[in-house]
Amino acid sequence: MADVNAQGGTGLLRAAYRIAWKDVVGDFRRRSTLAAMLFFAIAVLVVFQAAFEPDRQEATRLLPGLLWTTVLFTTLVGLGRVFQAEEEDNAFEGLLLSPLPRGVLYLGKWGGNLALTLLVEILLLPCMLVLFNVDAWGQLHQVFGVLLLGTLGLTGLGVLLAALTQAARARETLLALLLLPLVVPLLIAGVQATGNILTGGSDNGPWLQLLVTFDVVYLAMAPWGFGWLVEE
Numbered sequence: 001m002a003d004v005n006a007q008g009g010t011g012l013l014r015a016a017y018r019i020a021w022k023d024v025v026g027d028f029r030r031r032s033t034l035a036a037m038l039f040f041a042i043a044v045l046v047v048f049q050a051a052f053e054p055d056r057q058e059a060t061r062l063l064p065g066l067l068w069t070t071v072l073f074t075t076l077v078g079l080g081r082v083f084q085a086e087e088e089d090n091a092f093e094g095l096l097l098s099p100l101p102r103g104v105l106y107l108g109k110w111g112g113n114l115a116l117t118l119l120v121e122i123l124l125l126p127c128m129l130v131l132f133n134v135d136a137w138g139q140l141h142q143v144f145g146v147l148l149l150g151t152l153g154l155t156g157l158g159v160l161l162a163a164l165t166q167a168a169r170a171r172e173t174l175l176a177l178l179l180l181p182l183v184v185p186l187l188i189a190g191v192q193a194t195g196n197i198l199t200g201g202s203d204n205g206p207w208l209q210l211l212v213t214f215d216v217v218y219l220a221m222a223p224w225g226f227g228w229l230v231e232e
Contacts, residue, residue, distance in 0.1 A: 012104050019108025024115050026085050033081045037120045041074045042127070049131050059132040064194035067128060068187055071147065072154070074124070075117055076179070079158040080172045082113050087166070102227030110159045110222070117155055121147050134198070142197045149211040150190040154183055156218040163229050186214045 027033045048066050052058075086095055095105060125144060129136055136143065161178045165171040193207040 016107040020111030023112025044070045064191045079162045082162045103223030106223045106226035114155045146193045153215040153218045160222040
């Protein structure tokens with residue numbers, strides 16, 4: 001990667017892709033992050049279903065909140081392991097010594113985490129509809145579109161905060177304490193947009209605009225913030 005900077009934007013994007021691909025392939029080989037996220041998501045769903053036992057109408061009303069709660073805490077599980085491979089191999093310093101701009105390193109780590117999180121959500125959403133007996137298969141693509149918008153911002157900010165807390169002793173707890181207050185507006189917009197889709201509401205524009213706004217802000221600021229954090 002010594003000549004990446006000389007290759008222009010294409011070379012930088014290719015380097016970010018390779019970092020993301022390394023994380024995804026490495027996790028499939030270790031079966032660590034993805035397995036932990038899936039196990040946690042399924043456990044949360046089973047507990048919710050056993051606790052509420054709602055009928056179909058009540059389940060439709062509760063599903064948006066339960067879905068986004070599960071996504072949030074499942075994402076936290078994945079974010080706590082973003083830099084696990086580098087820590088196990090003592091390779092984080094070596095990654096920082098590469099000629100790549102810090103923003104490219106961030107994009108690579110974010111891309112890997114985003115891919116794993118979306119894969120969990122793809123498996124999670126149909127399971128949730130079956131478990132809670134909600135007939136929303138015709139709106140499945142719309143719900144997943146909202147999940148995608150929310151996940152972009154959630155993981156974008158989360159990877160930045162994971163870099164901030166990676167050296168902390170109680171990093172998972174600290175990561176949750178930092179992330180949760182910052183993503184409350186994003187979660188509210190996600191819950192409201194999902195609820196409108198499931199109940200047939202038509203006024204979803206403001207919530208989708210709010211999701212896009214947070215995505216743009218988080219993803220525009222995070223690469224710069226990542227570079228500043230790792231330099232410190």
